[in-house]
Amino acid sequence: MITIIIGLLVTLVVFVVVISGFQQHKEKQDAEKRVKVAKQKAIMDESEELILNLVNLPSSPKIAQILANRSLSAAKIMHELRPDVKGLESRMADLTAQIKAAEELAANQGSEENFVLPDNEQQVLAVLQCIKKLRVIIKSEQKKGALAPQTFTQEDQRLDAMQLKINIESLMKRGVQAQNKEMFGSARQYFEKALQTMATHPIKTEYINTKNSEIAQKLEDITDSLKVTNASDAAKKAKEEENELDILFQPKKKW
Numbered sequence: 001m002i003t004i005i006i007g008l009l010v011t012l013v014v015f016v017v018v019i020s021g022f023q024q025h026k027e028k029q030d031a032e033k034r035v036k037v038a039k040q041k042a043i044m045d046e047s048e049e050l051i052l053n054l055v056n057l058p059s060s061p062k063i064a065q066i067l068a069n070r071s072l073s074a075a076k077i078m079h080e081l082r083p084d085v086k087g088l089e090s091r092m093a094d095l096t097a098q099i100k101a102a103e104e105l106a107a108n109q110g111s112e113e114n115f116v117l118p119d120n121e122q123q124v125l126a127v128l129q130c131i132k133k134l135r136v137i138i139k140s141e142q143k144k145g146a147l148a149p150q151t152f153t154q155e156d157q158r159l160d161a162m163q164l165k166i167n168i169e170s171l172m173k174r175g176v177q178a179q180n181k182e183m184f185g186s187a188r189q190y191f192e193k194a195l196q197t198m199a200t201h202p203i204k205t206e207y208i209n210t211k212n213s214e215i216a217q218k219l220e221d222i223t224d225s226l227k228v229t230n231a232s233d234a235a236k237k238a239k240e241e242e243n244e245l246d247i248l249f250q251p252k253k254k255w
Contacts, residue, residue, distance in 0.1 A: 033081050033082070036077070036081055037078055037081050037082050037085075040074040040075070040077050040078040040081070041074075041078060043070065043071065043074040044071045044074045044075055044078070044091075046133075047067045047068070047070045047071035047074070047137075048067075048071055050067055050130065050133060050134060050137070051064055051067050051068065051071075051098075053126075053130045054067075056118070056123070056126070056127050056130065057115070057127070057130070057131070057162065058115050058162075059105075060155075060158070061102040061103075061105035061106040062102070062106050062151065062154075062155055063134060063138070063155055063159075064098070064102040064105075065099055065102035065103060065106065066137075066138055066141060066147060066151075066155070067137070068095050068098040068099045068102060069099060069141075069146065070137065070141060070146070071095050072092060072095040072096065072099065073146070075088060075091055075092045075095060076092065079092065115162055115165060117165070117166060117169050117170075124166060124170060127162075127166065128163065128166050131159050131162055131163050131166070132163070134159055135156060135159050135160070135163075138152055138155055138156060138159075139152070139156070157203065160203070161203075161205065161207070164197070164198075164201055164207075164208075165207065167194075167197055168194050168197060168198065168211055171190045171191070171193055171194040171197070172190070172191070172194055172211070172214070172215065172218075174190045175187045175188075175190030175191045175194070175215075175218065176218075178190060179218070179221070179222060179225075182225070184222050184225060184226055187218075187222055188219065188222055191215045191218050191219055191222075192219075194211070194215055195212065195215055198211060198212060
């Protein structure tokens with residue numbers, strides 16, 4: 001009898017341990033699934049936010065297509081993990097439509113529009129941050145095999161050209177402002193930094209050639225302005241010294 005009771009107790013303990021282990025394993029799987037779902041949702045949200053921000057850049061249907069594909073892939077993984085999520089299938093259908101529209105636009109797109117920087121500094125910063133994020137994302141997509149190397153190269157070069165233009169135009173704007181305030185030392189530093197940035201850029205474009213000429217003229221204007229200022233200061237100093245000598249050697253008054 002005692003042997004039977006002990007056997008039952010051992011069986012019960014083993015059963016409890018097995019159930020507890022199974023429960024812990026299930027909880028671990030659920031936790032891992034939640035992390036994966038959250039990651040895919042974050043990818044979807046980031047991609048779709050960037051799609052909205054593309055309005056601040058020149059028309060780029062290929063980039064829009066890459067982002068929509070990225071979001072759709074994340075949505076499919078999320079659907080496999082959590083098929084019960086409401087609205088996910090509708091979102092996937094919308095993304096599929098976006099991809100098709102972007103493909104058609106890319107096929108029919110004409111010449112690229114000129115990239116005009118916003119006047120507001122905060123908007124310029126937002127555009128620059130958007131471009132940097134896009135470059136990181138398309139690099140990641142290319143490494144995953146989701147983007148052809150040729151497409152990556154073309155789009156990365158377009159984004160790189162925009163990023164360079166933002167940096168150069170911002171430096172030139174600050175340089176011109178300093179020049180207008182006759183802060184010639186600061187103006188020279190801004191212009192020379194712009195020249196250095198273009199000199200180290202691996203791809204030489206017509207934009208770089210044009211800006212090099214513009215900045216060279218700005219630096220020449222600054223040199224001329226400094227010559228005029230120095231001459232004016234020298235003349236003023238000479239006049240002051242002359243007045244001091246006149247006072248020193250003028251006839252003394254008799255009282």
